[in-house]
Amino acid sequence: MKRWLPLVIFIVLVGFFTRGLFLNPHEVPSPFIGRTAPAFTLPLVGNANASFSPADMKGKVWMLNVWAPWCGACRQEHGFLMQLSQSRTIPIVGLNWEDKDREAAQLLAQTGNPYVAVPEDIDGRVGIDYGVTGTPETYIIDKAGIVRLKHIGPIDSDVWKSKFEPKLKELGA
Amino acid sequence: MIPELGHFALIVALLLALTQAILPLYGAQRGNLTLMAVARPAAQGQFVFVALAFGCLAYSFLTNDFSVLNVAKNSFSQLPEVYRFTATWGSHEGSMLLWVLILGFWSTAVSVFSRHLPEDMVARVIGVMGLISVGFLAFLLTTSNPFERLLPAAVDGNDMNPLLQDWGMIIHPPMLYMGYVGFAVAFAFAIAALLSGKMDVAWARWSRPWTTVAWAFLTLGIMLGAWWAYRELGWGGWWFWDPTENASFMPWLAGTALIHSLAVTEKRGAFKAWTVLLALIAFSLSLLGTFLVRSGVLSSVHAFATDPARGAFILGFLAVIIGGSLVLYAWRAPKMITGSGFTWFSRESLLLANNVILVAALGSVLLGTLYPLLMDAMGLGKISVGPPYFNSVFVPVMAPALFLMGIGPLARWKEASLPDVVTRLKWALGVALAVGLLLPLTLGGFKPWASLGFFLAAWIALSVLAGLVDRLKHGQGSLMNKLSTLPRGFWGMQLAHFGMAVGVAGIAVVANFQTERDVRMDVNSYAELAGYTFTFRGTTEHEGPNYRASRGTLEVSQNGKQVATLHPEKRTYNASGMAMTEADIHPNIYRDIYVAMGERLNDQSGAWTVRLFYKPFINWLWFGAVFMMVGGFLAASDKRYRIALRRSEAPKNIALQGA
Amino acid sequence: MKHVLLALLLAVSLPLLANEPASVPVDALKLAKPIADDPVIEQRMVNLAEDLRCLVCQNESLAGSHAELAEDLRREIRGQMKAGKSDKEVIEYLTTRYGDFVLYRPPFKPVTWLLWLGPVLFLGIGGGAWYLTLRRRAMPVAPVDEKKLAAAAQLLEEDK
Numbered sequence: 001m002k003r004w005l006p007l008v009i010f011i012v013l014v015g016f017f018t019r020g021l022f023l024n025p026h027e028v029p030s031p032f033i034g035r036t037a038p039a040f041t042l043p044l045v046g047n048a049n050a051s052f053s054p055a056d057m058k059g060k061v062w063m064l065n066v067w068a069p070w071c072g073a074c075r076q077e078h079g080f081l082m083q084l085s086q087s088r089t090i091p092i093v094g095l096n097w098e099d100k101d102r103e104a105a106q107l108l109a110q111t112g113n114p115y116v117a118v119p120e121d122i123d124g125r126v127g128i129d130y131g132v133t134g135t136p137e138t139y140i141i142d143k144a145g146i147v148r149l150k151h152i153g154p155i156d157s158d159v160w161k162s163k164f165e166p167k168l169k170e171l172g173a
Numbered sequence: 174m175i176p177e178l179g180h181f182a183l184i185v186a187l188l189l190a191l192t193q194a195i196l197p198l199y200g201a202q203r204g205n206l207t208l209m210a211v212a213r214p215a216a217q218g219q220f221v222f223v224a225l226a227f228g229c230l231a232y233s234f235l236t237n238d239f240s241v242l243n244v245a246k247n248s249f250s251q252l253p254e255v256y257r258f259t260a261t262w263g264s265h266e267g268s269m270l271l272w273v274l275i276l277g278f279w280s281t282a283v284s285v286f287s288r289h290l291p292e293d294m295v296a297r298v299i300g301v302m303g304l305i306s307v308g309f310l311a312f313l314l315t316t317s318n319p320f321e322r323l324l325p326a327a328v329d330g331n332d333m334n335p336l337l338q339d340w341g342m343i344i345h346p347p348m349l350y351m352g353y354v355g356f357a358v359a360f361a362f363a364i365a366a367l368l369s370g371k372m373d374v375a376w377a378r379w380s381r382p383w384t385t386v387a388w389a390f391l392t393l394g395i396m397l398g399a400w401w402a403y404r405e406l407g408w409g410g411w412w413f414w415d416p417t418e419n420a421s422f423m424p425w426l427a428g429t430a431l432i433h434s435l436a437v438t439e440k441r442g443a444f445k446a447w448t449v450l451l452a453l454i455a456f457s458l459s460l461l462g463t464f465l466v467r468s469g470v471l472s473s474v475h476a477f478a479t480d481p482a483r484g485a486f487i488l489g490f491l492a493v494i495i496g497g498s499l500v501l502y503a504w505r506a507p508k509m510i511t512g513s514g515f516t517w518f519s520r521e522s523l524l525l526a527n528n529v530i531l532v533a534a535l536g537s538v539l540l541g542t543l544y545p546l547l548m549d550a551m552g553l554g555k556i557s558v559g560p561p562y563f564n565s566v567f568v569p570v571m572a573p574a575l576f577l578m579g580i581g582p583l584a585r586w587k588e589a590s591l592p593d594v595v596t597r598l599k600w601a602l603g604v605a606l607a608v609g610l611l612l613p614l615t616l617g618g619f620k621p622w623a624s625l626g627f628f629l630a631a632w633i634a635l636s637v638l639a640g641l642v643d644r645l646k647h648g649q650g651s652l653m654n655k656l657s658t659l660p661r662g663f664w665g666m667q668l669a670h671f672g673m674a675v676g677v678a679g680i681a682v683v684a685n686f687q688t689e690r691d692v693r694m695d696v697n698s699y700a701e702l703a704g705y706t707f708t709f710r711g712t713t714e715h716e717g718p719n720y721r722a723s724r725g726t727l728e729v730s731q732n733g734k735q736v737a738t739l740h741p742e743k744r745t746y747n748a749s750g751m752a753m754t755e756a757d758i759h760p761n762i763y764r765d766i767y768v769a770m771g772e773r774l775n776d777q778s779g780a781w782t783v784r785l786f787y788k789p790f791i792n793w794l795w796f797g798a799v800f801m802m803v804g805g806f807l808a809a810s811d812k813r814y815r816i817a818l819r820r821s822e823a824p825k826n827i828a829l830q831g832a
Numbered sequence: 833m834k835h836v837l838l839a840l841l842l843a844v845s846l847p848l849l850a851n852e853p854a855s856v857p858v859d860a861l862k863l864a865k866p867i868a869d870d871p872v873i874e875q876r877m878v879n880l881a882e883d884l885r886c887l888v889c890q891n892e893s894l895a896g897s898h899a900e901l902a903e904d905l906r907r908e909i910r911g912q913m914k915a916g917k918s919d920k921e922v923i924e925y926l927t928t929r930y931g932d933f934v935l936y937r938p939p940f941k942p943v944t945w946l947l948w949l950g951p952v953l954f955l956g957i958g959g960g961a962w963y964l965t966l967r968r969r970a971m972p973v974a975p976v977d978e979k980k981l982a983a984a985a986q987l988l989e990e991d992k
Contacts, residue, residue: 006453007499007500010457010495013543014491016550017464017468017470021469026890028887028931031931098900123904124901128905131930131931133887133901410896416891474890515969515970525966529955530955532958533957536950540947541947544947548943553943555931557885557932557933557938558938559885559936562936562937562947562948566951570955691868693867698863699864700864708861783864
């Protein structure tokens, strides 16, 4: 019977490999799902006197979009975020990440601002606290301040329909 | 025109490969000599056309034909000629073409050096290799065509990755492929044996030299990869247990077990099932490696641009070839007659233990490489398995095999005498223990892993000596006469084992006693490391063929005496703007002095951050691997494999005379 | 070595003797400073970072990568170590934020038992297979037949 063992092991491996073709080994899963969103207080872009903190959004379901002016993929999703903000679907806070050249204000003035607030995280420490590894990354945080969803990469209408809409319905946004 | 010619040649090659596969295999089943005779010319023809295709692609690169997509993506007009040539295999498509070319080469070699083999066996071996060629040629033509056009043509190319613009690129891929594509021959022999139901000692004798030569090439290929990474990457490391590195190492482990298993099957007719299974596994691991590196299922520094569609094709191909071979194995295994018996302490039992350990080591590497994928596929989350895991696990598993390496060659076949072996080796054991315990102390402090490494290296080396002395005792005539009559197989084994000892010693020293320093160096400042003084004399700007470089000058001295002047560079490549550090090394038998430029500091002083490395005994790793390779070639050229050739030619001549 | 130190001493003392800044003689060399402020912490950080993954690279350690996130994280680790945190605490800090994915040395938990115990298991199974195979093949030690031994010796002579 043990002569069939190599074949059996191989078949099991092929099963795993087939599954593996649909996965992305680079996607870092978020350990924050189900945990309270880490607290922070950051000044706003272009207005150092004002600040933003996640506590400000308690009681609302909101979206935290991590972006940067030098990020190409962020420009891709910018149009979609503008649509979202205009249709008042969900408040979007744009965490400006690692913007060492401070280009955010100018860019938003040029292309439009979909955000209700734009806190600036120049040295990236808040990003580290959130486990950010690149841009764009987007979190959905619920009324009690708990992270419910994290999406890596730009958002478009397909991603919105398949991933975000069901979650938002669940949370009663 | 030329690219289209190349494309056409590939199509012809595919048709020839189909012929090479189907007709001889069918003919062998039916005993039809005419169909079986198609094998040799078909294989040779296929090779000619693949070579033609390869030539066309190389020509496109050498002439900077940027209307070919592959050339535009991977080359650049200012790229030095030699790298324009190596760019032929610098991409997924090109390297697959190299794979197929080398497979064609091995098929042709088998077709030429097999006059002494029975026709049905030759037909089956070449036929199976033809099947593999069919799969890869189909893969090339359908998903990875290297001759795809880019119209309108690009003005210039995207340039070759600077890391590839090195000596290593010229020899590492071809040698590596000679190795693990070469295991296809052993695989084909195993399938032929399973199909015919005949698996006698003669089969082992025929397949052994092919396997050993492939193994020797693979040893060289892996060593070249490590050596290249060491020189090129600038962080002083030479092995990262990256999935691609493991993809070449696992076939090597299986191949090592295979050549030892073949020894038993040839000498004693035992371990037949083991040997066949190992032959299937070695090549299956080669194919698996091809899949892992090109499909995107694993994260690797080395991975080609990944594409799940290509991954799916290779996986399907893998499933057919490997799955088919394992089904054949399960079906035919009982037919293999168990060989002769042997006692608990005999060369056979020691070799069996050796193989068990090698397979356990292989399993561990495979487990570590695939575990992240297994967990992710089952939705259990994502983890990383890196060098800390592999280093912790591999060394303890392999150590017993290294210890057995000292005993096995001195044990007799069938029934060895333990007291006898102990007598011959007890002084070796004593000296090795002393070396293990005391040597680290002279180098800078006791380190348990270093001790283990030194002990094993000394043990193996002394056992090689003991084996030589032993063989020389039983013989006739003068010492010279005795030495010259020792068979090459024996010399090959001794040299290969000795090479292993050298390699292990090198690793033990460099892993435990290397030092480095990261310093900020102003012009005319100095730093010290390992008794050497490094004086930085600033940088000069240079223009290379396709890059601009800041070339540093470091004078290295020891006790006031000048040892070397090193010129590490920080280069910026013109086409891509990519920056790269090109370390400079002063090698000698005992150590490498390795210097890499870091960053230019922002002030106007001309200061730089510089990384200095002291790498003791690092070159022993490369020497060790070369000894192993030479040992392999020596063993494969043993006259008993050539006598068979001569003996079988004689009857043919007689037949002709009689006719 | 001695000459260098002497030259250094001279170079340092010269400005004290002169009124205007002295030009540095060619063979008066400065000792290069390590890049890190605190070499002990730096070594600790590098040792730890070698076992951590650079999250934005294809497969590189945090110690060797030049990526910006890697530099940020190294800076973060340095800071934490200076603040007195232990290696274990730093690792926890990172895994809370990035998950176990950031560790190149997988933790030993139920889901990785098979990974860590696998090699031992393989050796054990292999050892068992070795034992069973030998039991099957083991033959009693045969008594030596003097006549056969002599005949064999003769054949060996002929073959030479």
